[in-house]
Amino acid sequence: MVVVFGVQLMAQGQPFEKGDKTINLGIGIGSALYSGKYYKMRIPPISLSYEQGITNKLGIGYIGVGGYFGISGSKWETEYLTYEYGWKYTYIVIGARGAYHFDLVDNLDLYAGLILGVNIVSSKEIGDFPTGVNVDEQSTGVAHSEFAGIRWFFKPNFALMAELGYGISYLTVGAAYKF
Numbered sequence: 001m002v003v004v005f006g007v008q009l010m011a012q013g014q015p016f017e018k019g020d021k022t023i024n025l026g027i028g029i030g031s032a033l034y035s036g037k038y039y040k041m042r043i044p045p046i047s048l049s050y051e052q053g054i055t056n057k058l059g060i061g062y063i064g065v066g067g068y069f070g071i072s073g074s075k076w077e078t079e080y081l082t083y084e085y086g087w088k089y090t091y092i093v094i095g096a097r098g099a100y101h102f103d104l105v106d107n108l109d110l111y112a113g114l115i116l117g118v119n120i121v122s123s124k125e126i127g128d129f130p131t132g133v134n135v136d137e138q139s140t141g142v143a144h145s146e147f148a149g150i151r152w153f154f155k156p157n158f159a160l161m162a163e164l165g166y167g168i169s170y171l172t173v174g175a176a177y178k179f
Contacts, residue, residue, distance in 0.1 A: 015109040015153045016101040020053040022178045028169020043073030045169035061102040068095045070168030085127030092120040093143045109151040119143035
C-alpha cells in the first residue's frame, strides 16, 4: 500500500509547468465594493480565471499567463418619508494575469502574480422616490491587483484553490481544473 501511495504522488508531480492549462472558478469572501449601512449583496463575488504555463523552469518555478473575469453586485436601498429608493450596482473586472508558480512541493501549487485590466461599474436607480431624474450610469477604469494563491491537487487534474488579493474580492476560494 505504501508503494502504491508513493507511485501516485510521483505520478502527480509538479502541479504547474510549461504547457499546462488551468481554469479556476471561485467565490469571493470580503470585498470593498460598496459595503456598509443600507448596502446588500445582490451578486456574490464570482471569478473565473485561465492560465497557461509558458516557460521552462526558471529558478525554482514556472511562469504562467492568462485571463481573469470577475463579477459582483450590490444594492443600496433606504426609505424616505413613505418612499423607497436606492441604486443597484454591478461590478465587472476583466483583465490579463501573469503568475510565477513555485516548484516546491508535489501536488501543491504556490504562486504569486499580477492582474491588469479594466473595471466596469454600472448603477441603476430603483424605487418610487419622485426625483424626476432616472440615473443610470456606467464608469470604466483601470483594474490592477497583486495576488498570491495556492492550489492543492487532490487528483492529478482537480484542485481546491484559494487566492488573496484584490480582484473582485480580498479572498477567493474555489476549485481548479488542469488540462
